[in-house]
Amino acid sequence: MSESKEDNQVTEPAADAEAPQAEPEVQEDTAAETAEASEQTEPQEPVEIPEDLDLRVEAALLTSPQPMNAARVGAALGGIPANIITEAIDRLNAHYSQTERSFRIESVAGGYRIMTLQQFGDVLAGITKQKATEAKLRPQQLETLAIVAYKQPVTRVDVEMIRGVACGDVLRGLMDRHLVKVVGRADEIGRPMLYGTTKKFLEIFGLASLKDLPNTESLTPIE
Template sequence: MTEEHLEQENTSNIEQEPQSQTSTDTSDEEVDFELTVESVIEAVLFASDEPLTAPRLAKIAETVVKQVNEHIKRLNDNYKQNHNAFRIDQIAGGFQMMTLGPFNHWLKKLLRARSDSKLSPAALETLAIIAYKQHVIRADIESIRGVAVGEVIRSLMYKGLVKIVGRAEVLGRPMLYGTTRKFLEAFGLNALKDLPNVEELKKPPA
């Protein structure tokens, strides 16, 4: 795919209204299940990326530790009966939702795919230049890095981190590159103004 095609693709994407990934409507009409202490515990464990102790779960769900243990046992019984791929296990003194061992083969494929999607040092350096210069032409990036960056930019565009934002008003009208909303999400930023100050990056770690 050429940069011209990518420009057309990005232009069409700009014209589309952004869509929310999750629904924020919590009206009673859309709730088709009974909200119980048990469902709250299940939701909290599902969302957590670390083990949660029974006292902590009890505090969150506004119940007592004994009931937490009873609800977890009942949830696990339901998971087993329904042949679900996960269980709530005791890990490091707490509870955590875990997938069952037989699924490890497929989970390893997922982890491998995530590893393949990591950015190389060259890609990170190029992305940093685009993020801080915003908006910048390829020649300026190559001048800073001292190497060709065409393939790196294309890779960043395929990953959705960089997009074509227009053309520079200079000879040849080269394309201008900028970062995307996905870039902000990937690096935990609310806006570009939240990028670390360049001088702060130069300071040695304390």
């Protein structure tokens, strides 16, 4: 279960207009998204709803390493309609609340995931301290990631204008972590690449969508 929530200047990569160098392909979360879309649009045949549906939904979400939307959960359980799965999730959350459990089923990155309540974050931090330390983003990475998240789609030059330093290496590092991807090209001279955040970004920060990003007025600068 997951919890529910360089700055030395670097050598600037060649300008976006460079043609000879191989450029990263636009990364897309196509496979899973296409499958999910098809599951949502294909007609559902009548199926028998098991009496222990709620337990089966809970088991599916506990087993999956990634968020699953209602259609995917239903498909995994034999073709149960998405609305029936959503009702089961609501019942499970009501039960968790009534019995004062330390977790809930939350909507994250277009799907559902069982997540620990925020007040128990220190428990998870203690268990996963070493892993969290190894995966921790450096201040310059967080700053660049925040700019991409709030300004996307955004070019490297635009990010560098905001930060005041070259960001090519930082962007590449974020792409290696699958937090940032190339989402297209700007309609301007040189056709520079446009960057945006990924589905994994939403998962890691516990966001259902980019609309759930905190209001910029409530943010504090990184020291």
